[in-house]
Amino acid sequence: MVVRRSRRGEVMKKISEAVVRRLPVYLQVLSDLSKRDVQTVSSQELGNKLDLNPAQIRKDLAYFGEFGRKGIGYDVSYLIEKIRQILKLDQGLNVGLVGAGNLGRALCNYNTYLKDNMKITAVFDANPAMIGVAINSLVVMPMDQLKDIVVARNIRIGIITVPAAEAQNVADGFVEAGVEGILNFAPTILRVPEHVRIHYADFTTELLSLAYYLEKEGDETDEPVMD
Amino acid sequence: MVVRRSRRGEVMKKISEAVVRRLPVYLQVLSDLSKRDVQTVSSQELGNKLDLNPAQIRKDLAYFGEFGRKGIGYDVSYLIEKIRQILKLDQGLNVGLVGAGNLGRALCNYNTYLKDNMKITAVFDANPAMIGVAINSLVVMPMDQLKDIVVARNIRIGIITVPAAEAQNVADGFVEAGVEGILNFAPTILRVPEHVRIHYADFTTELLSLAYYLEKEGDETDEPVMD
DNA sequence: TAGATTGTTAATCGATTAACAATC
DNA sequence: TAGATTGTTAATCGATTAACAATC
Structure with a gap:
């Protein structure tokens, strides 16, 4: 063992x-x-x-x-x-987020939810039109600054809120920049090196599995029986 | 058994x-x-x-x-x-959402993500200022219409995206209206009758548990040892 | 002291994995 | 046919629960 x-x-x-x-x-x-x-x-x-x-x-x-x-x-x-x-919440953990779409902005505004010394301290987006846009006290930055900012601000956790097709690229960027953990909201499985921890926060899994437990339309309940 | x-x-x-x-x-x-x-x-x-x-x-x-x-x-x-x-995705499932805040709006815009015949078909909010606001093709409705609309539109799943303090009330409303399943995004545990299925989509759990797996600041890795 | 409740060991339960006959 | 791969049974592994001595 x-x-x-x-x-x-x-x-x-x-x-x-x-x-x-x-x-x-x-x-x-x-x-x-x-x-x-x-x-x-x-x-x-x-x-x-x-x-x-x-x-x-x-x-x-x-x-x-x-x-x-x-x-x-x-x-x-x-x-x-x-x-x-x-949970290392006594340390003060900086978090970076990529994908300033609806979900990304929601998470930034939730920053109070991520209390406990964890805070989103940088937001990035690939869309030039988003660069410079303010979200609360944060300003959206371009992807080519990801690595520098992650290092400069000691960002140890990355959040991914981009479409599934781009998620792996973003993860690679985070890994290269040196984050230790990633929280992925995109509905896709990502490959990262072993030393990087990855968690999934894909609500579609929860939503679809919830559907399984609904009564089948027009179906009577079957009786449980002792064996 | x-x-x-x-x-x-x-x-x-x-x-x-x-x-x-x-x-x-x-x-x-x-x-x-x-x-x-x-x-x-x-x-x-x-x-x-x-x-x-x-x-x-x-x-x-x-x-x-x-x-x-x-x-x-x-x-x-x-x-x-x-x-x-x-997963009953061949049936066409209608979903109702309460809480037209940032997260709620993000989910409504994600409606394409919830493909597979599952669709948010009604949005509610307790804040009078939100009533009538358009989110995509949906219009935010007041809470007192929850039950009527849930019944009229055959909504079988409810999504909760309100602050934790209000989540139980909303859940009660959904249950009374007759939904069969609830997906709760608020970071709190809800009580519902046994015949209602409840799933949690609280990303704070994933985020906080992710922090556990970070290297302790300034800590060397311990070597795995065979026993 | 008597009652309550922990920390922990042992028992149980359930989920994952291995192995293989069936068969395409 | 030979090789591949399923469906399923048996073996293993790990997680949950019960039970109880220690002790507040």
Whole structure:
């Protein structure tokens, strides 16, 4: 079995993607609780809110440390702080976006949504007509400045909101410029080197799979039967 | 074990969400192949393109029927047709959207992306200033018309693109109006009755979990070690 | 103390992968 | 026919859940 070790040599349990993907969800609920001045929360309560098994929540968190207190639960503020550290949100991450179309502009305006020290700090577009256009406090820049700006502003994450046909080119540009992660909104699969992480945010997948679960038009429900 | 049976009494294998979620991805790749006039494709080739195990692809498809030919592979056009049927994309599905903000408008303009017979056919907003505004061929309508329009236009899927704080109200409205599925873009968990399917398209989850995989600032890579 | 709740091990469940007979 | 590739069963792998000692 391949095992990672930290510099100090402790075995690092390989943490699955499913676990990592739940962390932002925990963060969301914890932020709500914090706003409502809740001090402490148990895995049971979190599980109720999220439709998740409490044991799973405890196990997820335990991968990263002992954040709870037996008999008490988790301190909301402390847990928020810890999860933010795990997700590197304590660092201040700069994000670049390519594709100043409708979706791209929406994301720029959402910049408050991307709170947590993550911020879109540069927007690019291939269309000459878009260059110089202001989106909030950002000004659209031409693609030939991508690399320079990414380096200059220490941009570590790239967002792609161009049509599918151009997405691979943009990804290549981001990779060459040295970003470490890419979030792709175009409905297409991209090839990037192993050292670059790529996540997909293609809502068409969610929308089309949603259709599967609709009742077939004019179909009666079939009865579940015990076997 | 709980088993579903069709009206004719055959046992219907319970199909996992993971399988259903891969179907739109297959569809996407198959569409590309079709555009390039490829007639036939093997699970091996599909697997290469998608970084998926060929056996998994064969198994996924076999849940729904025998679509391939031994020794030959899958006929691209036929498989597209079949997957479209499975996802009910052959039916013509009407979609309603609440929240004519930046993201909502982006999705309306994306209406071509939602090809495949799925179409946003009504847009609503709670803000009086937005009522009557044209987005493409759509005109923003007030919330008090939601139910009537959903019924009149046979809208079966609702999209939510309002701020998190209002999302639950909108969801309740959709449910009351009788939609069967909801796609929620707001970064919050919603409660809906069991008979309504809900999918989440919150990109903040993808973005925050992406940050986890960045190299820690100023950290050397740890070496994988065999155990 | 008694009750609550964590962190963690063991048991279960389900999903992915390998292997192969069937067959084009 | 020989080679290729499916559909499917069996084996493996990994993720979720249950259970419980530790302890607040």
